[in-house]
Amino acid sequence: MATTAGRPSATASVSDLGVVDGLVQLSFLIQSLLGRVAAEHDLSIVQTRLIGVLRDREPGMLELARLLELEKSSVTGLVDRAERRGLVQRLPVTGNRRAVHVALTPHGHALARTVADEVGARIAALTSGLSQSQRNHLADLATRLILDDAAGRGLPF
Amino acid sequence: MATTAGRPSATASVSDLGVVDGLVQLSFLIQSLLGRVAAEHDLSIVQTRLIGVLRDREPGMLELARLLELEKSSVTGLVDRAERRGLVQRLPVTGNRRAVHVALTPHGHALARTVADEVGARIAALTSGLSQSQRNHLADLATRLILDDAAGRGLPF
DNA sequence: TATTGTTATACTCTATAACTATA
DNA sequence: TATAGTTATAGAGTATAACAATA
Numbered sequence: 385m386a387t388t389a390g391r392p393s394a395t396a397s398v399s400d401l402g403v404v405d406g407l408v409q410l411s412f413l414i415q416s417l418l419g420r421v422a423a424e425h426d427l428s429i430v431q432t433r434l435i436g437v438l439r440d441r442e443p444g445m446l447e448l449a450r451l452l453e454l455e456k457s458s459v460t461g462l463v464d465r466a467e468r469r470g471l472v473q474r475l476p477v478t479g480n481r482r483a484v485h486v487a488l489t490p491h492g493h494a495l496a497r498t499v500a501d502e503v504g505a506r507i508a509a510l511t512s513g514l515s516q517s518q519r520n521h522l523a524d525l526a527t528r529l530i531l532d533d534a535a536g537r538g539l540p541f
Numbered sequence: 542m543a544t545t546a547g548r549p550s551a552t553a554s555v556s557d558l559g560v561v562d563g564l565v566q567l568s569f570l571i572q573s574l575l576g577r578v579a580a581e582h583d584l585s586i587v588q589t590r591l592i593g594v595l596r597d598r599e600p601g602m603l604e605l606a607r608l609l610e611l612e613k614s615s616v617t618g619l620v621d622r623a624e625r626r627g628l629v630q631r632l633p634v635t636g637n638r639r640a641v642h643v644a645l646t647p648h649g650h651a652l653a654r655t656v657a658d659e660v661g662a663r664i665a666a667l668t669s670g671l672s673q674s675q676r677n678h679l680a681d682l683a684t685r686l687i688l689d690d691a692a693g694r695g696l697p698f
Numbered sequence: 699t700a701t702t703g704t705t706a707t708a709c710t711c712t713a714t715a716a717c718t719a720t721a
Numbered sequence: 722t723a724t725a726g727t728t729a730t731a732g733a734g735t736a737t738a739a740c741a742a743t744a
Binding site for chain 2: 727729
C-alpha cells in the first residue's frame with residue numbers, strides 16, 4: 385500500500401493511509417473499542433484507565449494526576465465516583481496525615497482483570513488477520529514509539 | 542523485542558509490550574498528542590474531530606452522529622458550541638425544511654488545516670526515529686487493521 | 699513556607715426521554 | 722406514521738482558583 389514513492393494522490397483513500405492518518409485513525413479505532421468494552425461494564429474510558437493504572441500501584445493523588453495527565457482536582461472527583469462505586473479506596477498513609485494512597489478494592493481488581501481480558505480478546509480478534517510475525521512487528525513498532533516518546537519528554541524508563 | 546517465544550515474563554516492562562498493550566498504550570499516546578495540539582487552540586479532541594470530519598463533508602445531524610459515534614442529541618450541543626465559536630454553520634437544505642447540513646466556516650476550515658498540520662508535524666517528530674521503510678510498514682499495518690475493522694463491522698469501503 | 703489534597707464554580711461532553719415540525 | 726432535529730434533564734469529566742490541613 386504505502387510505497388517509498390509515498391506522495392499521497394488527490395484521490396488517496398483509506399486504502400493508502402500515510403503514517404500520520406494511519407496512527408490517528410488507529411488510535412480512534414482502539415479508543416472506540418475500549419469505550420465499547422468499558423460501557424458493557426458501565427465504565428467510562430477514564431474510569432477504566434484509573435482502575436488499569438491502579439492494578440500494580442497505590443499512588444497518592446498527585447502521582448495519580450501525573451499518571452493520568454489530569455489536574456489534581458479532577459482526580460479528586462474521579463476517585464470520589466470510583467470510591468462511591470466500590471472500585472477503589474483511599475488509604476491513610478502512616479506517618480503523613482495529609483497524604484492518602486489510592487488502591488483498588490477486591491471488586492475493583494476483579495473488574496480491572498475482566499475488562500483487560502475482554503480488551504485483549506477484542507484486540508486479538510482485530511489483529512487476527514495478521515500473521516504472527518506481522519503482529520510481532522506491530523508490537524515492536526508500537527513499543528519503539530512509546531519508548532521514543534517517553535525519552536523525548538524526559539520520562540524515566 | 543517481541544519474539545515468537547512471546548510469553549511475557551513476570552518482569553515484562555514497556556520494553557517488551559505485546560500487541561495488545563502496545564496498541565492500547567500507543568492509542569493513549571496519540572490521543573494525548575492530539576489533546577495537547579487541540580488545547581493550544583482551545584479545542585477539545587471532540588471539537589477537533591468534528592472540524593476534521595467536516596473538512597470534506599457537509600452531513601446532516603444524523604449522519605454526523607453516525608460518523609462521530611454519538612447520539613443525535615449530543616451532536617446538537619456539539620454543533621451549538623462550535624457554531625457559537627464561529628467554526629461551523631447549519632445550512633438549510635433546499636427542498637427539505639426539517640433537515641440541515643453542517644459545514645465549516647472559512648475560520649473553521651483554516652483552523653482544521655492548522656491543527657492537522659501541527660498534528661502531522663508532531664507525529665512526524667514522534668516517528669523520526671524510524672526508518673522510512675519502518676514508517677511505511679507501520680502505515681500499512683495500521684491501514685490493514687482499519688480496513689479489517691470496517692469490514693468486520695459491515696461498514697462500506 | 700511548601701506540600702497534599704479538597705472545595706467552589708463553571709464549563710464541555712454525553713445519554714435518555716420527550717418534544718416539535720416536517721415528510 | 723416515520724423522520725430530522727431540538728429541548729429538558731441529569732450526570733460524568735475537566736480546569737482554575739481558592740481553601741484547609743499538615744509538613
